[in-house]
Amino acid sequence: MGLAVNQPGFPVPRPRGLVASGALQTLQAAGMLPPERVIAPGKPGALSLEDLRYLKKAAQRERNAQADELRSRALRASQEAKVSAYAAKRAAEIIRKGN
Secondary structure, X not given: OOOOOOOOOOOOOOOEEEEEOOEEEEEEOOOOOOOOOOOOOOOOOOOXXXXXXXXXXXXXXHHHHHHHHHHHHHHHHHHHXXXXXXXXXXXXXXXXXXX
């Protein structure tokens, strides 16, 4: 069951990027704001080296997951294109045999 209304609901941020020549050129609505002030290392409240290592590894895991997802999508698209091409070829053969 669904519900439709004539007014928009809560905004949902959706990250978007412009890809040209295979390289990300822009990124909109990435969902992160820079800190108002940066605390120098070694002062109270600053990130430790362990925190920075963790964040770096977490970012790398996220990049790897995104790359895996893109590879998976590309593989599915390739397989779908092959199936569609085969189906079109078979349909053309059937039509030729029928005439």
